[in-house]
Amino acid sequence: MxxxxxxxxxxxxxxxxxxxxxxxxxxxxxxxxxxxxxxxxxxxxxxxxxxxxxxxxxxxxxxxxxxxxxxxxxxxxxxxxxxxxxxxxxxxxxxxxxxxxxxxxxxxxxxxxxxxxxxxxxxxxxxxxxxxxxxxxxxxVAALLENPYNFIVISGATITEVAIVAPTGIITACSVNICGNSMDEAIKKYLSDQYRLVISKTRAEDLRIKLATLSDKQNIAVEVQGRDLIDSATRKIEITAEDLRKAIIGVVNNLADVIESVSMLCPDNLIEDIYHTGITFCGGLANIHGLAQHLTERLKIKVNSISDPAAPxxxxxxxxxxxxxxxxxxxxxxxxxx
The missing domain is CATH 3.30.420.40 (ATPase, nucleotide binding domain)
Structure with missing residues (x-):
């Protein structure tokens, strides 16, 4: 058979x-x-x-x-x-x-x-x-990488995995719910707080995928329709990539804190190898414009993105x-x- x-x-x-x-x-x-x-x-x-x-x-x-x-x-x-x-x-x-x-x-x-x-x-x-x-x-993911020791972050819609991986398996790791869904909720809250506009989680997800950026050099604008927070009337507003950046930056910084915490658990004899190799960042969130660069600057270690969500x-x-x-x-x- x-x-x-x-x-x-x-x-x-x-x-x-x-x-x-x-x-x-x-x-x-x-x-x-x-x-x-x-x-x-x-x-x-x-x-x-x-x-x-x-x-x-x-x-x-x-x-x-x-x-x-x-x-x-x-x-x-x-x-x-x-x-x-x-x-x-x-x-x-x-x-x-x-x-x-x-x-x-x-x-x-x-x-x-x-x-x-x-x-x-x-x-x-x-x-x-x-x-x-x-x-x-x-x-x-480690199977795709040439180095024997790797610091890997996989961040998708519902979960983020942060792990240091060796030829003998995972040395230290954690799973957290700081993920795409967290950003979607942050976008919903931002629009509600700043513009009194209520949108669905599905619409927030669409905005994240199409507009989210960590770069202050991009400022694309799109029209968003939702319900008014006060009278529930349907209305439209224009939001920019800068709005999205402000909405998700807290989630991104929380993610950086988790990555930093895991890095503190790296065995002393691997620190040089990991620092030289950098962090491999993959999953759907790896495609957010400017995110890898933002994490690099925040963590003081090179973050290398794998843009293909199917890497695992x-x-x-x-x-x-x-x-x-x-x-x-x-x-x-x-x-x-x-």
Missing amino acids: FNLELVIDIGGGNTTIYQNKKGIVLCEPSVVAVKKQRNKLKLIAKGKEAKRLSRNRSELAPGVNIITPFSEGTVTNSEAARIMLKGFLETVTAGRFFRPNIDALVLISCGTSVVERKNIESIFTSLGIKNVTLVESPIA VTGGAAYFADRDRLYAMIGMNLEEKK
């Missing part, structure tokens, strides 16, 4: 599936629309269609609910997570005459508890995947060709895996 080697990233706002030697075969929002029938959840929509429905709730049929099964690196609804992943895997394997044996590397948060790990494993094994290996996301799954795929290295980094020997 055909073996299908997949890297599956469930840690952010999207679920990304990378097929070894082929590339990304699926990247969809980690959202489902479901309806309860006979004490079980029935899938109505998943991914992009479910997210579209979440923005247009008037289209939802009675009894249909929108669920985000993963949040901040943890499973918030196991049944919904299973239904969503089953649908995504069916999309990836569609058109195959025989159902393949799936060998899955599942990327998880470095703050995932033992209980949560078992829950994630059980979700995948319930889908018929017998070979499931859980890999912390910073370890996956790309790195994870490298371990299919080097199992010994992977098992050494996650504390598992080859005999245990067999």
Whole structure:
């Protein structure tokens, strides 16, 4: 039977599936629309269609609910997570005459508890995947880097991972919810406080993606529609990139504080290596204009951005060709895996 080697990233706002030697075969929002029938959840929509429905709730049929099964690196609804992943895997394997044996590397948060790990494993094994290996996301990114010792920051929609990684695995790390969602809430609060305008989280996310910058040299303006805070009337205002910078700067500085705290835990014998290499910054927030430069100036260490949000799954795929290295980094020997 055909073996299908997949890297599956469930840690952010999207679920990304990378097929070894082929590339990304699926990247969809980690959202489902479901309806309860006979004490079980029935899938109505998943991914992009479910997210579209979440923005247009008037289209939802009675009894249909929108669920985000993963949040901040943890499973918030196991049944919904299973239904969503089953649908995504069916999309990836569609058109195959025989159902393949799936060998899955599942990327998880470095703050995932033992209980949560078992829950994630059980979700995948319930889908018929017998070979499931859980890999912390910073370890996956490390596979892309030439240096043996790396300071890695992965910042996405729902969680940020900060880790110092060695050939033997993670030396020190933490997971925090200072992330894209935090910026979206900060943008909402800023517009409410400064302009008495109430906007949705979805609109705040759009503004962050399109307009956010840490540079004071960019001052693009866009029109934003929302509700007046006082009388709830619909109105429009013009906001600038400078507004966005003011809105998110507090979140950025909180992130810098966390990175600095982790750096304090770096073993003395690695400080020179880490300082010479710099910090590798990836995830969706790595694409915010001027953010890497701002962190470089704040932390007094070079911050190198990887603009591709799919860096963790790309790195994870490298371990299919080097199992010994992977098992050494996650504390598992080859005999245990067999």
